[in-house]
Amino acid sequence: MEKLIYKGRAELGAAVAKFAAEQITGAIQSKGQANITLATGASQFEVLTELVVAEGIDWSKVSMFHLDEYIGLGPDHPASFRKYLRQRFVDKAGELKAVHFINADAPSPEQECERLGELVSRGPIDVTLAGIGENGHLAFNDPPADFDTQQPYIVVTLDEKCRRQQLGEGWFEKLEDVPGRAISMSIRQILKSELLIVSVPDLRKASAVKAALEGPVTPQCPASILQEHPNCKLLLDEQSASLLSAR
Numbered sequence: 001m002e003k004l005i006y007k008g009r010a011e012l013g014a015a016v017a018k019f020a021a022e023q024i025t026g027a028i029q030s031k032g033q034a035n036i037t038l039a040t041g042a043s044q045f046e047v048l049t050e051l052v053v054a055e056g057i058d059w060s061k062v063s064m065f066h067l068d069e070y071i072g073l074g075p076d077h078p079a080s081f082r083k084y085l086r087q088r089f090v091d092k093a094g095e096l097k098a099v100h101f102i103n104a105d106a107p108s109p110e111q112e113c114e115r116l117g118e119l120v121s122r123g124p125i126d127v128t129l130a131g132i133g134e135n136g137h138l139a140f141n142d143p144p145a146d147f148d149t150q151q152p153y154i155v156v157t158l159d160e161k162c163r164r165q166q167l168g169e170g171w172f173e174k175l176e177d178v179p180g181r182a183i184s185m186s187i188r189q190i191l192k193s194e195l196l197i198v199s200v201p202d203l204r205k206a207s208a209v210k211a212a213l214e215g216p217v218t219p220q221c222p223a224s225i226l227q228e229h230p231n232c233k234l235l236l237d238e239q240s241a242s243l244l245s246a247r
Helices: 009-031 042-051 081-093 109-120 160-168 187-191 203-214 222-228
Strands: 002-006 034-038 062-066 068-070 098-100 127-130 153-157 181-185 196-200 232-237
Touching: 002 009, 009 034, 009 042, 009 127, 009 196, 009 232, 042 081, 042 196, 062 081, 062 109, 068 081, 098 109, 109 153, 109 181, 187 222, 196 203, 196 222, 203 222
Parallel strands: 002 232, 034 062, 034 127, 062 098, 127 196, 196 232
Antiparallel strands: 068 181, 153 181
């Protein structure tokens, strides 16, 4: 894992977008297309702002998947990750080759997982953008995460700390409004990405970052599995890196 530390969110976001753009254009040049997975949440604001204006990317050759979505939330709900990605990426990047949203308000979440799993299994993911949650989660794989399942997408239960993070970031008015279940890309599927670019700003993530980098690889800190990925860039700001033993 390569660790990089930046002064603030803007610099961090620009660096993430630069790394992602290089990988995307490289995949298009070598394979004629690129598959990407995008995250949402507060950590990705600056990243997506920079990525959609990156020069040289032929978005018509890019297929997009996304990491997770609340079960039961419609695509126009203010906290919907589909709405987030439409507004911040899809509508601004232009016409993409394909957009594979998680339809988490489908009648059967399990069947939706199967549908997405079939799609994502058709080819490798060239680059995945992700973050780390305050509880150490990766996507919506809250602790203790399932490190074993080979299913590409799974139904998960969100723990209270995760739900409180969503409340604290302003996506919901009260804790009771935060859904208790979601569809998430699984840990093993995330690790199949040829490049993982994980961006983590803010002091509130410092404990999770320390556990992920300096603690054991354990389902109790799902992001610790990143230690096992052969091509992972972890980009931090000074606040999120503040508890690390080695800077």
